[in-house]
Amino acid sequence: MAEPQLPFAITLGPGSSRSDLTGSWRTERATYVTRQAPCGNACPAGEAVRDWLYDAEEGDAGYERAWRRIVETNPFPAVMGRVCYHPCETSCNRGQLDESVGINSVERFLGDRAIELGWSLPAVAAPTGRRVLVVGAGPAGLSAAYHLVRLGHDVTVREAESRPGGMMRWGIPRYRLPRSVLDAEVQRILDLGVRLELGVRVDDLAGTMAAEHFDAVLVAIGAQVGRRAYIPAGSAAHVLDAVTVLHGIEAGERPLLGRRVAVYGGGNTAIDAARTARRLGAADALVVYRRTRERMPAHESEVQEAEEEGVRFRWLSTIGEVEESSIVVEQMELDETGFPQPTGRTEVLAADSVVLALGQESDLSLLTGIEQVDLARGVVHTSPTMMTGQPGIFAAGDVTPGDRSVTVAIGHGRVAAERIDVWLAGLAPAPEPPRELAAFDMLNTWYYEDAPRAHRPRLELVRRQSTFEEVVEGLDVDNALYEARRCMSCGTCLSCDNCVAVCPDNAVVSLGMPGSYAIDLDYCKGCGICVAECPCGAIEMVPEEI
Amino acid sequence: MTTTDLKLYQIGTFAAGNRLLDPDERSVQADPGRANAITSGHRACQGCGEALGARFVLDAAIRAAEGNIVTANATGCLEVFSTPYPESAWQLAWVHSLFGNVAAVASGIAAALKAQGREHIRVVAQAGDGGTVDIGLGCLSGMFERNDDVLFVCYDNQGYMNTGVQRSGATPPAARTATTKPVGVEPGNVFGQGKDLPRIAMAHEIPYVATATVADLRDLERKVEKAMSVHGARYLHVLVPCPLGWASASKDTIRLARLATQSGLFPVFEAEHGVVTATTPIRQRVPVEDYLTLQGRFAHLFGEPGRPDVVARIQAGADRNIVRYGLAAENEVVPHG
Numbered sequence: 029m030a031e032p033q034l035p036f037a038i039t040l041g042p043g044s045s046r047s048d049l050t051g052s053w054r055t056e057r058a059t060y061v062t063r064q065a066p067c068g069n070a071c072p073a074g075e076a077v078r079d080w081l082y083d084a085e086e087g088d089a090g091y092e093r094a095w096r097r098i099v100e101t102n103p104f105p106a107v108m109g110r111v112c113y114h115p116c117e118t119s120c121n122r123g124q125l126d127e128s129v130g131i132n133s134v135e136r137f138l139g140d141r142a143i144e145l146g147w148s149l150p151a152v153a154a155p156t157g158r159r160v161l162v163v164g165a166g167p168a169g170l171s172a173a174y175h176l177v178r179l180g181h182d183v184t185v186r187e188a189e190s191r192p193g194g195m196m197r198w199g200i201p202r203y204r205l206p207r208s209v210l211d212a213e214v215q216r217i218l219d220l221g222v223r224l225e226l227g228v229r230v231d232d233l234a235g236t237m238a239a240e241h242f243d244a245v246l247v248a249i250g251a252q253v254g255r256r257a258y259i260p261a262g263s264a265a266h267v268l269d270a271v272t273v274l275h276g277i278e279a280g281e282r283p284l285l286g287r288r289v290a291v292y293g294g295g296n297t298a299i300d301a302a303r304t305a306r307r308l309g310a311a312d313a314l315v316v317y318r319r320t321r322e323r324m325p326a327h328e329s330e331v332q333e334a335e336e337e338g339v340r341f342r343w344l345s346t347i348g349e350v351e352e353s354s355i356v357v358e359q360m361e362l363d364e365t366g367f368p369q370p371t372g373r374t375e376v377l378a379a380d381s382v383v384l385a386l387g388q389e390s391d392l393s394l395l396t397g398i399e400q401v402d403l404a405r406g407v408v409h410t411s412p413t414m415m416t417g418q419p420g421i422f423a424a425g426d427v428t429p430g431d432r433s434v435t436v437a438i439g440h441g442r443v444a445a446e447r448i449d450v451w452l453a454g455l456a457p458a459p460e461p462p463r464e465l466a467a468f469d470m471l472n473t474w475y476y477e478d479a480p481r482a483h484r485p486r487l488e489l490v491r492r493q494s495t496f497e498e499v500v501e502g503l504d505v506d507n508a509l510y511e512a513r514r515c516m517s518c519g520t521c522l523s524c525d526n527c528v529a530v531c532p533d534n535a536v537v538s539l540g541m542p543g544s545y546a547i548d549l550d551y552c553k554g555c556g557i558c559v560a561e562c563p564c565g566a567i568e569m570v571p572e573e574i
Numbered sequence: 575m576t577t578t579d580l581k582l583y584q585i586g587t588f589a590a591g592n593r594l595l596d597p598d599e600r601s602v603q604a605d606p607g608r609a610n611a612i613t614s615g616h617r618a619c620q621g622c623g624e625a626l627g628a629r630f631v632l633d634a635a636i637r638a639a640e641g642n643i644v645t646a647n648a649t650g651c652l653e654v655f656s657t658p659y660p661e662s663a664w665q666l667a668w669v670h671s672l673f674g675n676v677a678a679v680a681s682g683i684a685a686a687l688k689a690q691g692r693e694h695i696r697v698v699a700q701a702g703d704g705g706t707v708d709i710g711l712g713c714l715s716g717m718f719e720r721n722d723d724v725l726f727v728c729y730d731n732q733g734y735m736n737t738g739v740q741r742s743g744a745t746p747p748a749a750r751t752a753t754t755k756p757v758g759v760e761p762g763n764v765f766g767q768g769k770d771l772p773r774i775a776m777a778h779e780i781p782y783v784a785t786a787t788v789a790d791l792r793d794l795e796r797k798v799e800k801a802m803s804v805h806g807a808r809y810l811h812v813l814v815p816c817p818l819g820w821a822s823a824s825k826d827t828i829r830l831a832r833l834a835t836q837s838g839l840f841p842v843f844e845a846e847h848g849v850v851t852a853t854t855p856i857r858q859r860v861p862v863e864d865y866l867t868l869q870g871r872f873a874h875l876f877g878e879p880g881r882p883d884v885v886a887r888i889q890a891g892a893d894r895n896i897v898r899y900g901l902a903a904e905n906e907v908v909p910h911g
């Protein structure tokens with residue numbers, strides 16, 4: 029190499045050390061990675077939560093990008109922001125630092141903004157000419173229809189009821205999900221060209237398929253039938269079931285519940301029935317549940333809201349008998365396995381009516397005669413591809429075994445749509461590559477600002493006891509932005525330039541675009557500082573082959 | 575309704591950059607056009623805090639002086655690892671002095687520039703803690719007393735690292751070095767004040783004295799910028815962990831600097847004309863053990879039987895700093911375990 033000409037008295041050329049490739053000292057190399065954030069991992073609908081929060085953090089134009097990213101997987105952000113049980117927040121890493129990010133409230137903010145500003149869903153693909161029937165217009169069916177129509181299929185949704193939405197309409201009360209919100213998000217899907225046939229019950233699926241030549245069918249009929257339990261009841265006793273009561277109210281009826289209402293069960297349906305009873309004027313709404321509060325399947329926030337509204341709870345109790353204006357309640361005790369056992373101690377309580385909220389079952393009669401579909405224990409069994417034993421018949425949502433929620437149903441609907449698409453194309457489903465989870469201890473939380481969570485305000489109590497107005501209010505723009513920015517971007521680079529700064533060997537180079545960096549292996553000595561000081565766990569050390 | 579501070583920027587100014595902030599609100603190190611005063615290919619150990627600290631300081635100084643800068647460097651790791659003949663990692667005008675006379679060399683450069691009418695060229699002197707608090711102290715005190723127009727930066731790695739980790743006047747009590755063995759009733763370095771050079775500098779009532787670490791880049795850069803905005807003698811004391819001398823993991827360099835501040839062992843403050851004008855309060859207070867146990871040079875204080883009495887004395891020193899400089903954060907919860 030030719031010696032550079034140096035000025036007088038200068039003995040060593042500036043930066044001439046670069047000819048010494050000190051990267052050769054290394055035994056491990058720094059490598060950029062993308063890890064799965066726990067929030068998205070826990071989302072039953074499969075939302076890329078950290079990614080859409082990242083867009084939302086920019087505010088303004090970022091909100092629309094964030095919303096577009098959500099509807100890639102889930103066409104119901106405004107519904108989600110109200111009824112989703114948000115397991116994303118339960119597993120959010122920020123929960124280990126102060127409080128989890130209010131993901132659900134940001135999602136609601138974005139969903140509401142989209143409705144307000146009239147953002148429309150992405151355009152559909154060119155028609156494939158394939159015809160798919162979706163039975164049931166609940167969240168599972170509508171989510172599947174959305175993804176199927178986007179993939180270019182011709183979709184017909186057949187719904188027994190007079191309005192779409194399934195339990196989002198006939199189960200979840202208005203004070204938790206205003207119908208204007210539901211209608212707006214359903215309409216957006218229909219606007220893509222989904223054919224919705226209302227008031228049409230599919231009774232004989234085999235016959236329908238034979239007559240109308242659908243290429244594939246998705247059974248998304250949910251679980252509509254309130255489970256009954258045998259309770260000795262006098263002839264004048266007034267026993268109803270919760271789904272019928274809630275359905276009636278939505279249909280404009282005013283069920284006769286009386287002044288003192290006992291609700292039997294411990295799930296969300298029980299809570300909704302009791303809160304509804306209060307709003308209908310019941311002076312006393314009592315939830316009777318055979319286990320303890322901790323073991324209640326209902327969500328704590330809803331139990332709290334119910335308590336605030338004056339709903340009373342009686343734990344570890346069963347209803348033994350029902351008379352015209354009283355019930356006999358028996359005290360239970362938990363055994364070693366945590367199962368409630370009767371004690372024989374009973375008590376008579378005043379009650380004008382009893383509302384049973386003991387879970388729902390599916391009416392599977394439409395599948396009669398289709399032998400290959402496994403209907404064991406009253407649910408439709410599928411393979412992980414969501415297909416039943418009968419090729420071309422898929423199932424999703426509450427009608428299948430597993431967790432029952434709007435979010436699970438929406439996730440099922442999307443997966444079913446993808447699998448139907450692949451099946452129609454005669455392809456084998458591509459396996460999902462597993463991604464390492466971005467655990468809390470992979471983060472360097474020093475770098476995040478101290479930021480307590482912004483909580484959503486709730487409607488005044490008096491209005492909650494007498495009206496069906498929405499209880500939980502939304503975040504305003506400032507709070508939503510603040511909340512989004514509490515996200516730590518677990519496992520994905522957040523463009524903080526820290527790696528570029530902390531390398532003692534200047535071996536991290538910025539490639540120009542925000543968040544695009546590379547390690548210059550000529551000089552990376554493998555100290556690991558960049559990994560230790562990356563806030564979000566997006567770099568790892570990989571051993572060199574020596 | 576919950577009131578919240580709406581000016582939240584996720585990582586704020588804790589990290590070097592932040593896509594949510596305007597480019598001019600980001601650090602010099604996040605600037606793709608930074609000077610890289612000391613560039614790749616230098617032979618500092620893996621994870622060297624001194625190499626990092628020198629680049630942080632000089633890049634900020636170069637920006638502040640718009641490139642009109644010359645630096646004199648005492649003998650020590652920084653000089654040795656940056657200039658193994660025939661190479662140099664420096665990308666600014668740089669001259670090597672002796673171990674003990676860098677302050678005098680820098681004063682001379684400043685005087686020469688003044689004589690030439692080229693006072694827009696700024697002078698920075700740099701030395702390790704040995705070259706500053708021990709052998710270089712006489713020259714440095716003179717530079718302070720004459721108020722020569724030099725920014726003197728001490729990269730404190732708490733020992734004579736270049737020659738094999740001998741004790742300096744800045745080595746902390748109980749630390750193991752090649753000359754303070756971890757044996758006897760008082761293992762490691764002796765207890766005492768050592769030479770607290772920031773306070774010695776303050777006693778000279780020079781215009782500006784500041785301490786900083788490689789763990790708080792934005793604070794360090796701000797202090798360099800401030801120092802460069804002033805003329806006369808200025809002193810910047812930067813804590814730079816040394817994986818070799820401290821027997822710590824190379825990845826822990828910045829973490830250790832952070833723990834030094836968050837335990838109270840290394841107070842971060844500024845002083846003007848002999849008066850403390852600002853301190854950086856502790857954000858997440860930690861017991862000194864959190865800092866000490868990551869370093870092999872304190873290993874003899876832990877394990878069985880260990881020396882909890884010595885650890886308690888070190889803690890007492892940290893607590894004294896916290897009181898002396900008012901470092902306690904508001905509403906602080908002290909996690910003493």
Ligand SMILES: Cc1cc2nc3c(=O)[nH]c(=O)nc-3n(C[C@H](O)[C@H](O)[C@H](O)COP(=O)(O)OP(=O)(O)OC[C@H]3O[C@@H](n4cnc5c(N)ncnc54)[C@H](O)[C@@H]3O)c2cc1C
Binds near residue numbers: 113195252
């Ligand atoms: C009171 C109550 C409150 C709830 N609250 C929440 C909540 O807050 N958050 C949450 O995540 N989940 C909640 N859930 C659960 C959630 O509503 C369900 O898990 C979800 O709606 C299931 O979706 P799906 O599409 O599978 O079924 P569904 O929502 O039940 O929809 C099925 C649809 O299929 C139609 N159908 C049925 N049979 C036929 C047929 N033969 N032909 C044509 N159409 C047919 C039905 O009319 C219905 O519209 C609640 C449930 C209830 C009952």
Ligand SMILES: Cc1ncc(C[n+]2csc(CCOP(=O)(O)OP(=O)(O)O)c2C)c(N)n1
Binds near residue numbers: 705733
């Ligand atoms: C007069 C003189 N004595 C001793 C030395 C040997 N020597 C070179 S560097 C050094 C120690 C440097 O320590 P410090 O200043 O703290 O710098 P570090 O290497 O720790 O960064 C010593 C003792 C020397 N070069 N000149």
Ligand code: SF4
Binds near residue numbers: 122
């Ligand atoms: S901090 Fe952000 S990325 Fe991490 S789990 Fe929570 S929401 Fe997801």
Ligand code: SF4
Binds near residue numbers: 558559
């Ligand atoms: S900080 Fe630099 S030298 Fe150290 S591992 Fe990262 S890239 Fe390599």
Ligand code: SF4
Binds near residue numbers: 618619622652731735
């Ligand atoms: S001995 Fe310490 S100061 Fe010297 S090059 Fe190594 S890590 Fe840096």
Ligand SMILES: [Mg+2]
Binds near residue numbers: 729731732
């Ligand atoms: Mg030293």
